[in-house]
Amino acid sequence: MTQAFRIPSAGRLDTGRTLDFTFDGKSFTGLEGDTLASALLANGVHLTGRSFKYHRPRGILSAGAEEPNALVGIHRDEARRTPNVRTTIQELYAGLTAVSQNRWPSLSFDVGAISNLGAPFFSAGFYYKTFMWPRAAWERLYEPVIRRTAGLGVAPDKPDPDHYSNRFAHCDVLVIGGGAAGLAAALAAAEKGASVIIADEQAALGGSLRFESGAEIDGRPGWEWAQETKTALRARDNVRVLTRTTGFGYYAHNMLGLVERLTDHLAEPSPEAPRERLWQVRAKRVVLATGAIERHMVFPDNDRPGVMLASAARTYLNHYGVAVGRKVSVYTAEDSAYAAAIDLKKSGTDVLAIVDLRTDPEGALVEQARSLGIDVFAGHAVTGTEGRLRVRRVSISPVSGGPRRELEIDTLLTSSGWTPAVHLFSQSRGKLAFDEENQRFLPGEYVQDAVSVGACNGTSDLAETVAESLRAGETAAKETGAKKRKTVKFEAQASEDWSSGMAGAAPGAKSGSKAMAFVDFQHDVTAKDIRQAVREGMRSIEHVKRFTTTGMATDQGKTSNIHGLAIASEMLGKPIPQVGLTTFRSPYTPVTFGALVGHGRGKLFEPTRRTPIHSWAEAHGAAFEPVGQWERAWYFPQNGEDMHAAVARECHTTRQAAGIFDATTLGKIEVVGPDAARFMELMYTNPWQKLAVGRCRYGVMLREDGFIYDDGVVGRLAEDRFHVTTTTGGAPRVLNHMEDYLQTEFPELKVWLTSTSEQWAVIAVQGPKSRDIIAPFVEDIDISDEAMPHMSVREGRVCGVPARLFRLSFTGERGFEINVPADYGLSVWEAVWAEGQKYGACAYGTETMHVLRAEKGLIIIGQETDGTVTPDDAGLNWAIGKKKTDFVGIRGLQRPDLVAKGRKQLVGLKTTDPKTVLEEGAQVVADPDQPVPMKMIGHVTSSYWSENCGHSIALALIEDGRERMGEKLFVPMPDGVIEVEVTSTVFFDPDGERTNG
Amino acid sequence: MLLIHCPYCEEERPEPEFRHAGEAHIARAENITELSDEEFERHFFIRSNPKGIAFERWRHMHGCARFFNAARDTLSDKFLVTYKIGTPKPDLSGEIRRK
């Protein structure tokens, strides 16, 4: 198909540079620089989609981001199928493939359109009223049907193959919007020496200069000036110009979110190039130059393809060189639409009539239109339109009554005035003020360091816009400390004024009319729906919005909100400001999840922490489990073992010979200073003052409320130096907790805390052969039982490198933990492993570690404890220094609930059937025959098969558990009740003989 | 993302470096073991959570790591002042009345 509607003499595109594309499988040709919308219009295509609810044919309404109708899917490949792309924003590239949405089987014949016939039933609030009962039908019938028929595009079902980027940026002055106002402000600020970022959503800067044919700035045509200014700005090192970049959110403390689209306009993007980049910009001053959005007229059947905004038609003509139709009329209530009629007429397009609601329009534009031979029907309204897939006839009547007249047309341009784009201002928490005379909201009171200029500030005249923007740019720069003397000065002029207009329903769609006069095209909300909402009792615009869903579509009512508000206000008989305005929320236009996620996908979703020994574990076939951000070796299956077999073997081998375990992830804090012991006394329940240098103690840390917060073994390296270990997951919060008390409650203590979690690789060697295995590597330390008993620590050398050697046990066996500087961890591990082989030792993972400690009744924070467990509950009363007068939690422990009877206490459970392994988290009851809901007296916290005991073992928190020794309790499960016996928490070597060797 | 003035770093730094740390000016009772249950409840559990100017603690977790105090208007998110631990609570009654 040729571009029949392209006017070579008009527009700014090079007609020699053609691009082929398809829409719904049909091939078309457009030009480089086209949007998909302009290319379709060049080929005479207006019909681009079906409406959300009624499946009515819809065409291109606008030429910008506000587009409610012309949404399509863009398909690049199987995975790259982007739904709901506005054709007015999508730039054309060679081979672009677009498909229409929300229609079946085809765009021109859509079965769903029958819902149009049922329109009276789909009126406001129909979701709430129609599908109330039967209740079960909602899930099975109503929702699936509604979801299928109502809707927009289809989300892609493959993972997004593109990547996205993020940048934090800082500037003195951020200018949002690159039209005349934004450019002037950016230039003035930059000349003063401020650092400036200017962003515009379009590919080229210039804003409405792209269509304003009469605009002149600094002695040049407006568009030309804009391009030269952009080039000048780009050349400066204190300015960053971002095109295809939407300022979508205005957040606290002058932080704005911008999304830059980098590849959506390219035929073959480089694989290295991110698709989009999120800019998080912190600006000292923000200049909002976001312009204004033209509103359509609300009249019967105002949604047919071929009905479009006047400024859009002008844009397509003056920028893209496309005539939007052959026989055009205009319906308006303000002046700027006349300029569209005039431009089209001058281009050779047949402009039949201007229908103007005003009884006596006057002024230069009106005169010019008349002199060009355009019929001006003053005091007339459009009362109806006809045409199935494209408007072909409109009826007009005098507002004051009189004969109806029909106009044969193929395009109707409408404009009821301009809505200042105050979205970002409103998001900044600024207060809007209503401009009664011009029926519009304007920026009122600012709460952040921002200023609005140009059309978004209600400045409707280009000369004043430029003057105001230059002043604003200069002032903003000066306020940020820019000192250059240079001041930019130039003047501008244009023939139009954007201030007049009307809001609400035009006469043909007034109250009582059954006509479908659309307010919100994207959500199919009519003037009648808004009135009905008010009649049904909605009084605030917030309620009207939710009842009718007006303004809740992806365009957020950019063209419709003021109309909806005006209609509600008329119905309520209250002025617009009293009806209220719904809050503007970010994002201004839809933002992809990809842009928000940025780099944070895959391996960058969150850090995966690995120990120095990780590569060894991987090479030795370990299965891994996540523990917080750590990836830890879980078990080491050999010769096709499953997890159960591997863990049973590791448990058995460790108690028979030895096991080697990577304990590097343990949190470590070095507490150093003359008051170290005093500080430890306050932070832990245990006494520390008398702990001898070279000895260790198991410490329990509470919060002030008396509940267990963390635990770990602490070694005293010197009078003034403790090596504290914490749980793997608890390391950061324990340090934070300690720092909090040290800095804010006990600042007089001379002690400092340093995280050494990652300084040391920790190799635990546990089992009867542990000492034999490590002996060849240890220098300067006597590791005999006499010299180095259980719970002691020594500094020396292991494998020739500095080491801290702990004698301790989390297994109940004789055990050592070798701490070496982390870079040596792998090398030392390999040496210990090789030696261990001589003694039949194995490597074990976290699962075996859990089983071995449970066999000994040792708790794990977060498993046996859940933030409501006291030391007494956990059987750790022995760890509380009885003579201590203070420690964090000492008062909390005395709280009535914490000392009351009936608290859940940690006990062991043995299943009557030794093979049955309980489920962790299972609830425990005393009487399995009681009616449901049963009284639950506790729950299982840990449960394993114990190869060493030959039966299953479990730990549980049970009400008054320690008084129930030997009692039979029951664990009801979906497939039957399991009988258990309450036992001690220690299942293996109850006297602890093995620990001491 | 807030911009927070750290009184130790003596400049404004981005919020991701900080961590909120609850209400300010609640000193751990010196005689904590002697508090009655009611006193302990008030001391440990009850917080003012005002609408308007709140005195709160922040920690410059990923900066200088210091705890400090701040007065922030919870309506506007504006910080009126930030100050070092140990500095007395500033008198902002004038500011509060104006709200």
Place this chain on the structure above:
Amino acid sequence: MVEIAHRTSPLEGRGFEGDGISLSVAKPASRLSLRAPEGSLPALSEALGLELPQRPKSTSTKGNRAALWLGPDEWLVIDEDGADLMAICGKIPDLHSAVDTSHRNVAIEVSGARSADVLSAGCPQDLSLARFPVGASSRTVFGKVEIILWRRDEQTFHVECWRSFSAYGFDLLEAAAREAE
């Protein structure tokens, strides 16, 4: 006697060269987390052979040794020749806390005309020369990890992070570096 253990870096073999950007893993160095009240600074400075800086965000260097201000009583001392910093401070009787963190941190050198841009992919601080001049250093965040950033010259940043976070840090740097400007 067994042979002496050898070091393995968590960033073994990593590196990246791109247009205007280079990422490389710094050689092992000795590091000290040093904490001290004001009164001890003269003695410690003398022992270390450099003035411990007292202004926020500042550093001082002497040869291959540097002291980075991290907090009002906290410094990171780095010696790229691997000197025994613990031993040096161990001789000073004045009140202080010295903890060896040589293996806790890993450093990545980010250099080239795009270095600040690449770091801005994850660091929310203003890295312009006006706000983060040559010699400035600060603990901050980079994406989802904590780093210490030190600007060694206009186009070179020294980035320190804990060793288990270094793979993430390098990956994010590389992802940002791979993006064509």
